[in-house]
Amino acid sequence: QVQLVESGGGLVQAGGSLSLSCAASGGTFSAYAMGWFRQAPGKEREFVARIDYSGSSTRYEHSVKGRFTISRDNARKMVYLQMNSLKPEDTAVYLCAQERGGSWEYWGQGTQVTVSS
Numbered sequence: 001q002v003q004l005v006e007s008g009g010g011l012v013q014a015g016g017s018l019s020l021s022c023a024a025s026g027g028t029f030s031a032y033a034m035g036w037f038r039q040a041p042g043k044e045r046e047f048v049a050r051i052d053y054s055g056s057s058t059r060y061e062h063s064v065k066g067r068f069t070i071s072r073d074n075a076r077k078m079v080y081l082q083m084n085s086l087k088p089e090d091t092a093v094y095l096c097a098q099e100r101g102g103s104w105e106y107w108g109q110g111t112q113v114t115v116s117s
Contacts (some may be wrong), residue, residue, distance in 0.1 A: 002025070002026040002105075002106040003026055003106075005023045005108055006021065006094065006111040007021050007022075007023070009112045009113045010112075011115075012086055012113075014087055014117050015085060016086050016115070017085075018083045019080060020036070020080065020081040020082075020096075020111060022079045022108060023077065024098065027098070029077040032099055032100060033053055034050070034079040034099070035047065035049060035096065035099060036070060036079075036095070036096055037097060038092035038094045038095070039092055039095070039110075040091060043092075047061050048081070049061065049068055051071065051079065063089075064090075069081070069082040070082075079096055083113070088116065088117045090115050091114050092112075093110040093112050095108050095109070095111075096108045
């Protein structure tokens, strides 16, 4: 059973930075791609970033490209999301997920990020 636990959310002013972490347990962490998603109130969950199993390939949603960086540490079973130049529209619950067979199979509970203007 895979468990994912996010941390690092909080309240920050526009233009500021936050670093999110996701700790994984169970399963073979280093074999699977990981991703970050977000869900704002009243909106659908949206993709933010993805990193492949080795960390050599990343992909970002257009609005965060150049501001957010996804990374992973397979030895520690951790995935990170460094968020810079934050905007009020980045306010959401951020969730990490693990990809299995092309689908996002496992999800964390999420961590709240609030960006004030």
